[in-house]
Amino acid sequence: MDILISVLREAIAPTTAAFALAAIGLNFHFGMTGLLNMGQAGFMLLGMYGYAITVREGGPIWLGVLVALASAVVFGVLLGWPTLKLRGDYLAIVTIAAAEMIRYLGRSQNLNSLTGASSGIRGNDFKGSFEMLSPFPDRMVELGPIALHGTRSTSWWLTVVGWTVVALMTLMFWRLSRSPWGRVLKGIREDEDAVRSLGKSVYSYKMQALVIGGAMGALAGIIWALSASVQPDSMGRPTTFWIWTLLLLGGAATVFGPILGAILFWGALVLVRGLASLLIPDTVLNTQQLEPFSLTLVGVTLMCLVIFRPQGVLGDKRELAFHD
Template sequence: MEEFLRILTQSAGEILAPTTAAFAIAAIGLNLHFGYTGLLNMGQAGFMLLGAYGFGITLTLGGPIWLAFLIAIAAGVVFALLLGMPTLQLRGDYLAIVTISAAEIVRWFGRSTLWQEWTGGASGLQGRYYKDPFHALSFLPEGRFALGPFEYINTGSDSWFTRIFAWGLVALVLIFVWLITRSPWGRVLKGIREDEDAVRALGKSVYSYKLQALVLGGAIGALAGVVYAIPLAISPDSMGGRTMTFFVWTVLLLGGAATVFGPVLGSMIFFTAYMFMRTGMRALSEDTAVGNVISTTQVEYIGGMLVGITLMCLVIFRPQGILGNKKELAFNVR
C-alpha cells in the first residue's frame, strides 16, 4: 500500500512539473499551426531545440537573460520563415515532410562536432553552464516548502520557482492565443483551415496568414524549449528527436485541437498517466517473477509503444480530444 501511495504521489506531481508546462506550451504553439490554421507541422521538436540552444548558448557566453529569451524567440521565428517561405505556397502535405526533416537536421546540427564548442555536440549543454542567471531571478527565500504531499526546494532546477515561472508562462501564452484567435485575424485563420479557396476569393492573402501563424507558433515552440531546458539540460537527442514531436501531438490531440485550454489539460493528463505507468512498471520489474519477463531497461521501450498506441486510438476513435468539438476538425488540410 505504501508503494502504491508513493507511485500515486510521484505521478500526481507531474501535474505541476516544469516538463508538463513545457509540453503544454509546445502544444499551444502546435495548436496555432494545426488546430486553428490546418498546418501539419511534424517538427515542433526542432523549434524547441533551437529555442533551447539560443537560450543556453547566450547565457553560456555571458549574455544577459533578457537577451537569451529574445534570441530563443528569434531562433524560432527564423526557423519558421526558412521552412514556411518555400513550402506554404504548395498544396498537400509538403509542410509535414519539410518540418520533420528540418527537425532532424537541427538535431544532427546539434550533435555535430563542427559546432561542439557552442552546442556541446552529442553530449549537449549541461545546465551548470546557463542555469545560474535564471536562478538569480528567484524571489523566494532559501529552503524548502511543502504543499500537501509535494515538497521541493524554493530555488533550483527542480524547484518551486521553476514551477511558478513555467506555469506563469503557460498562463501568458494562453491569454495571448485566446486574444488573437478571437480577433479578426484569428477568424481568418479558421477560414483558411476550413476552406482556403473561399478565403482567397475574399481577397485575403492565404500565404501571408499561414506564414504568420507558422512564425507565431514556432516562437511559442521555442519558448517551450527554454522551459524544458531550464530544469534539465539541452540534449539534441532527447529534445530534437521524433519522440518529442509525437509526445506534443499526443498532448494536443488528447486535450483537443482548436481549443484554448485543451493543450494544457492534455499535457497534465498525459504526463500524469505516463509517469504512473513508468513508475508502476519499474516497481513491478523489481519483483523477481515479473522482472524475468520485463526488465527495467525495457520499461522505456514499452512506454514508447503505449504512447504510439494511444496516439493511434485518439486519431481513430476521438480525434477531437477531450475538450474539442468534432465539427472544428472537419476541415481540409492543404
C-alpha cells in the same frame, strides 16, 4: 499513495509545462490554420540554444530570451518562405526534415565550441542567473504532499515561471482565436481558396501563424533547458510526435486542450509505469523494460482514443472537419 504523489508531481512539472507550451504553439499551426508542421521540436531546440549560448557567454536573461525568439522567427520565415505553398503530407515531410537539420547541425563537431556537439551544453553553464532570481529558499520546500527544491533545476521557482508563461500564452491564444485575424486563420483551415477569393493573403496569414507558433516553441525550449540541459538528441523526432499526441489528446483548436493533453499524457505515463513496477515481477519485465512497456500501453490507449473520439477530450468534431 506514492504513485499518486508521483503523478501529481509530474502533472505540475516544468517539463510538462514546456510540452504544453509547445503544443499551444502547434495549436496555432494545426488547430487554427490546418498546417501539418512536424518540426516543432526544431523550434524548441533553437530556443534552447539561443538562450543557453547567450547566457553562457555573459548575456542577461532578457537578451537570451530575445535571441531565442529571434532565432525561432528567422527559422520560421526561412522555413515558411519556400514551403507554405505546399499542402498536407508534403508540408509535413519538409518540416520534419528541417527540424532534423537543426538537430544534426547542433550535433556537428564543427560547432563544438558553440553548441557542445552531441554532448550539448551543461545546465550549470547557463542556469545560475535564472536561479538567482528565485524568491524561494535554496533548499527543499514541501507544499502539501509534494517536495521540490526551491530554486534549482526542476524547482518551485521554475514551476511557477513555466506555468505562468503557459497561462499567458493560453490567454493570448484565446484572444487571437476570437479576433478577426483568428477567424481568417480558421477560414484558411477550412477552405483556403474561399479565403483567397475574398482578397486575403493566405500566404501571409500562414506565415504569421507559423512564426507565432514557432516562437512559442522556442519559449518551451527555454523552460525545458532550464529544467535539464541542452541536448540536441532530446529534441529528436519522438519529441514532435509527443507534442502532436498532447494536442490531439486534449483537443486541437481548443483553448485548454494542449494543457489538459500534456497533463494527461505525462501523468498517465507515470501512473502506468508505477503500477507496472508494482504488479509485474522482475522475472517478467526488468526495470529497463518497464519504460517501453509503459509507452506501449499509453500508445494503445491513445489509439483507442483516436478511433472512438478523434476530436480529443475537449475537442469539437466539427472543428476537425478540414476541407470537407
